[in-house]
Amino acid sequence: MDGFAGLAPYWWWLIAALALATAEIVAPGVFLIWLGAAAAVAGILTALLGLPLLGQVIVFAVASVAGVYAARRWFQRNPGISPDPLLNDRAGQLIGMLVTVVEPIAADRGRVRVGDGVWNAAGIDAVPGETVRVIGAHGTTLLVERI
Structure with missing residues (x-):
C-alpha cells in the first residue's frame, strides 16, 4: 500500500x-x-x-x-562515573578551603567570605578577619574550624 x-x-x-x-x-x-x-x-x-x-x-x-x-x-x-563527583556540590568543593570570617561566628552563626561571595558559617567562635578552614557543610551553611 x-x-x-x-x-x-x-x-x-x-x-x-x-x-x-x-x-x-x-x-x-x-x-x-x-x-x-x-x-x-x-x-x-x-x-x-x-x-x-x-x-x-x-x-x-x-x-x-x-x-x-x-x-x-x-x-x-549503571550510573555513569563522573570525572568530578563534586561537580554539582558547591559546598562539597569548598571542604578544606581556607576562608575569612566577615561576620563574627558566635553560637554557631556567622558569615565567611569564599571568593567573591559570602556564605553562612557555623562552628567555633571566630572574629572578623580570622582565617578558618571549611570542614564540612550542612545545606548552605559551611562548618568551619580554626587552622
Missing part, C-alpha cells in the same frame, strides 16, 4: 527513526534515541507484517514505552 508521496508506510517509520537518531546526536539527552528505536521497530514490523495504521501506532507506542522504561532502569543500575 502506497502512502504519502508514493512511499510505503514502513519507509516513513524508518525515516522517522533516522530523524530521531539524528536529533539525539545534535541535542543529546539519551531520550530521543529510544523513540527512534521504537520507530525503527514499527517500520520493520510494518514491512514484515503489513500492519494497518492503527497497528503501526500501537507498535510504536508500546516500543517507545518499553524502550524508555528499559533504558531508565539500566541507567539507574
Whole structure:
C-alpha cells in the first residue's frame, strides 16, 4: 500500500527513526534515541507484517514505552562515573578551603567570605578577619574550624 508521496508506510517509520537518531546526536539527552528505536521497530514490523495504521501506532507506542522504561532502569543500575563527583556540590568543593570570617561566628552563626561571595558559617567562635578552614557543610551553611 502506497502512502504519502508514493512511499510505503514502513519507509516513513524508518525515516522517522533516522530523524530521531539524528536529533539525539545534535541535542543529546539519551531520550530521543529510544523513540527512534521504537520507530525503527514499527517500520520493520510494518514491512514484515503489513500492519494497518492503527497497528503501526500501537507498535510504536508500546516500543517507545518499553524502550524508555528499559533504558531508565539500566541507567539507574549503571550510573555513569563522573570525572568530578563534586561537580554539582558547591559546598562539597569548598571542604578544606581556607576562608575569612566577615561576620563574627558566635553560637554557631556567622558569615565567611569564599571568593567573591559570602556564605553562612557555623562552628567555633571566630572574629572578623580570622582565617578558618571549611570542614564540612550542612545545606548552605559551611562548618568551619580554626587552622
